[in-house]
Amino acid sequence: MSALLRVSLLLQVVSCQVRVNTEDYAWYNSSKILKCQADTGEEIKQITWEWQGGGAKMTFLTYRNDTGSILQKSYENRVKFKGDGNKDGSIEILNVALADEGIFKCVFTTYPSGTIEGEIQLHVLVLPIVTQELKQDVTTPCYNLVAECLASSAKPSAEILWIIYGINYTSEEKTFPNSNGTLNTQSQLYMTSSPGLYGLLIQCLVFQPKIPVEYQKNITVTKNLTNIQFPPQMVEIEVLKNDKEALQLLCKSDGNPRPKYNWKRGTNLDLVNSVA
Numbered sequence: 533m534s535a536l537l538r539v540s541l542l543l544q545v546v547s548c549q550v551r552v553n554t555e556d557y558a559w560y561n562s563s564k565i566l567k568c569q570a571d572t573g574e575e576i577k578q579i580t581w582e583w584q585g586g587g588a589k590m591t592f593l594t595y596r597n598d599t600g601s602i603l604q605k606s607y608e609n610r611v612k613f614k615g616d617g618n619k620d621g622s623i624e625i626l627n628v629a630l631a632d633e634g635i636f637k638c639v640f641t642t643y644p645s646g647t648i649e650g651e652i653q654l655h656v657l658v659l660p661i662v663t664q665e666l667k668q669d670v671t672t673p674c675y676n677l678v679a680e681c682l683a684s685s686a687k688p689s690a691e692i693l694w695i696i697y698g699i700n701y702t703s704e705e706k707t708f709p710n711s712n713g714t715l716n717t718q719s720q721l722y723m724t725s726s727p728g729l730y731g732l733l734i735q736c737l738v739f740q741p742k743i744p745v746e747y748q749k750n751i752t753v754t755k756n757l758t759n760i761q762f763p764p765q766m767v768e769i770e771v772l773k774n775d776k777e778a779l780q781l782l783c784k785s786d787g788n789p790r791p792k793y794n795w796k797r798g799t800n801l802d803l804v805n806s807v808a
């Protein structure tokens with residue numbers, strides 16, 4: 533009993549000798565420093581870094597004072613040793629790839645005790661590409677598909693919120709995966725078409741709720757609802773000029789698409805002018 537307790541205490545002390553963030557996050561295609569610090573008074577002979585994921589495992593970096601850092605070929609131009617070769621064994625990944633997701637292990641070989649190590653679980657994040665599209669199917673007076681917002685290749689999955697003031701709407705969200713582990717999310721916006729919607733600004737807000745708050749980046753795309761079709765709601769005639777020489781009248785109307793104007797005399801005799 534007491535022997536077991538002593539063993540487990542000893543293990544805990546050993547694992548505390550290397551300071552790392554046991555869980556860390558990096559944006560795809562950005563640079564990321566993986567910090568690793570040894571807490572030991574012993575001499576450090578060598579520092580190595582290992583990666584493991586998807587059943588594979590490899591040592592990709594070895595640092596010694598006499599050789600400097602030696603990198604495995606596929607990491608050669610992507611990873612830099614940032615430490616001092618003593619207690620700091622940090623590295624920098626210059627452009628994080630999807631395949632970097634996994635466990636990074638930094639191992640210090642100390643003299644005379646042997647190796648001490650730290651493990652970092654790295655999550656690779658991908659910011660989605662967001663597009664918003666207006667839909668033309670908006671003519672009948674009931675709930676219609678008005679717009680669609682697509683957040684493509686996000687990791688972890690994205691969620692879409694609509695920001696629309698003072699008007700009722702519903703939306704439907706669907707998520708489907710890509711083969712590389714990223715996900716596409718689509719949200720379709722439905723509203724009751726009415727002339728009042730024309731020219732309204734709608735925003736789709738995309739965020740990734742599963743990412744820790746300090747890494748979150750929101751994306752918003754704003755569109756003007758210029759796709760709402762409605763017939764002219766009013767017609768106004770204004771007299772601009774009325775003297776001996778000329779009579780000028782202005783006819784105003786609304787409607788989308790823009791209405792055509794036909795001028796007719798009251799007697800309905802002849803069409804004088806017609807412009808689009």
Ligand SMILES: *[C@@H]1O[C@H](CO)[C@@H](O)[C@H](O)[C@H]1NC(C)=O
Pocket residue numbers: 561
């Ligand atoms: C990665 O980032 C660099 C600039 O930092 C950019 O030029 C390149 O297009 C990006 N590549 C991808 C695949 O996103």
Ligand SMILES: *[C@@H]1O[C@H](CO)[C@@H](O)[C@H](O)[C@H]1NC(C)=O
Pocket residue numbers: 575576577578579595596597598617618
């Ligand atoms: C490198 O040399 C420094 C200074 O002599 C020493 O403190 C350190 O432990 C050495 N590190 C390695 C990895 O050999």
Ligand SMILES: *[C@@H]1O[C@H](CO)[C@@H](O)[C@H](O)[C@H]1NC(C)=O
Pocket residue numbers: 698699700
């Ligand atoms: C939105 O819908 C609710 C419930 O159907 C209704 O009470 C409310 O008046 C509607 N608001 C607008 C702005 O249409």
Ligand SMILES: *[C@@H]1O[C@H](CO)[C@@H](O)[C@H](O)[C@H]1NC(C)=O
Pocket residue numbers: 560630658685710711712713714
């Ligand atoms: C993942 O796959 C999707 C679909 O093939 C592609 O559009 C996207 O660029 C890929 N993402 C990365 C980070 O490679």
Ligand SMILES: *[C@@H]1O[C@H](CO)[C@@H](O)[C@H](O)[C@H]1NC(C)=O
Pocket residue numbers: 731732733756757758
């Ligand atoms: C939206 O589009 C309409 C028609 O083009 C335009 O009159 C209106 O000013 C736009 N609204 C905003 C806020 O840009």
Ligand SMILES: *[C@@H]1O[C@H](CO)[C@@H](O)[C@H](O)[C@H]1NC(C)=O
Pocket residue numbers: 693737739748749750
């Ligand atoms: C992103 O949007 C979500 C949802 O509205 C919000 O909770 C969060 O605070 C926003 N984060 C940032 C960084 O703006």
